[in-house]
Amino acid sequence: MSIEPSNTNPVLSSRRQISPLWLLAVxxxxxxxxxMFTAVDSGGSEGxxxxxxxxxxxxxxxxxxxPTRLPTLTPGxxxxxxxxxxxxxxxxxxxxxxxxxxxxRALQDQIVFLNFWATWCEPCREEMPVLQxxxxxxxxNGVLVIAVTDPNYGQTEEDIRVFIxxxxxxxxxxxxxxxxxxxxxxxxxxxxxxIIDRDGIVRYRHIGPLTAEDVGTYLDWVAG
Numbered sequence: 039m040s041i042e043p044s045n046t047n048p049v050l051s052s053r054r055q056i057s058p059l060w061l062l063a064v065x066x067x068x069x070x071x072x073x074m075f076t077a078v079d080s081g082g083s084e085g086x087x088x089x090x091x092x093x094x095x096x097x098x099x100x101x102x103x104x105p106t107r108l109p110t111l112t113p114g115x116x117x118x119x120x121x122x123x124x125x126x127x128x129x130x131x132x133x134x135x136x137x138x139x140x141x142x143r144a145l146q147d148q149i150v151f152l153n154f155w156a157t158w159c160e161p162c163r164e165e166m167p168v169l170q171x172x173x174x175x176x177x178x179n180g181v182l183v184i185a186v187t188d189p190n191y192g193q194t195e196e197d198i199r200v201f202i203x204x205x206x207x208x209x210x211x212x213x214x215x216x217x218x219x220x221x222x223x224x225x226x227x228x229x230x231x232x233i234i235d236r237d238g239i240v241r242y243r244h245i246g247p248l249t250a251e252d253v254g255t256y257l258d259w260v261a262g
Contacts, residue, residue, distance in 0.1 A: 121224070122232075122240045127152075128222050132186065132212035135198065140212060143238055145182060149260050150234040151253075153185045154220075157193045157201040159228045165247035166205050172253050173209055180236070181257070183209050190215045235260045 122128065127150075131141045142150070153169060155162035173183045185207075189195045195213065202211060214220075223232065233242040233256045242256055 122222060123243060125240055127234050127238050127240050128219075130219055130222075132184070132214055134210060134212050135195065135202075140184065140210065142234075145234070146238045147180060147236050149176075149181045149236060149257070151181070151183045151248075151256075152223075152232040152234060153183065153248075154187070154223070154225050154228055154230040155185055156187050156191065156228055157197045161247040162229045163205075165229055165249075166207065168248050168250055168253060169209060170205070170207055171250070176257070185209050185211050186214055187211070188215050188220075189213050233260060 127142045127145075129141070129143045131139050133139055142152075151169065151172065155166075169183050169185065172181065187193070187198060189198060198211065198213070201207075223230070227245060229247055231244040231248055232240050233244070235241050241260060244252060244256070
């Protein structure tokens with residue numbers, strides 16, 4: 039039912055009578071367009087992540103390296119000044135699990151792989167066989183692996199002993215909870231390895247687990 043306007047103009051009256059018929063013809067098309075936009079919007083909200091992921095793929099997965107303690111910087115000293123690369127190894131003594139003392143500066147004439155690790159570090163577990171093989175194959179050539187760990191950081195000495203037995207390690211395992219020592223080497227992630235040449239100079243730093251190829255490369259570089 040339509041309500042006629044008070045204006046009796048025949049042209050206006052005719053237009054208002056035709057208007058409902060025009061709407062009936064357009065409404066189905068409008069409904070179709072609205073439905074299409076609704077579907078697109080719904081697809082975008084529900085599948086938007088997949089589409090975005092396809093257009094902007096995530097970086098390749100990387101090995102998770104659990105963080106260890108952050109080094110405590112000495113007041114007034116910049117991180118660059120704390121770098122020990124191309125410097126003599128600090129004159130530090132470390133203690134093995136058996137209570138023996140090892141002085142780093144007394145290890146001249148040997149190539150030392152000084153490795154920082156922990157029992158709870160998954161990449162450390164992956165590289166331990168590499169370090170053990172290095173020790174087995176190169177010990178006669180004056181190569182020494184020293185693996186440093188902190189028995190008071192997420193583990194105990196018993197945990198360390200169980201780990202050694204589980205992986206059949208005969209490496210030189212030393213323990214240290216000296217924050218200054220870790221700071222000197224800038225230990226922020228594990229595993230971390232420093233390669234010290236036969237003159238007692240810290241030549242290279244390797245962040246993350248070592249592979250057999252890495253070991254071979256570092257040995258060639260130090261020998262050269």
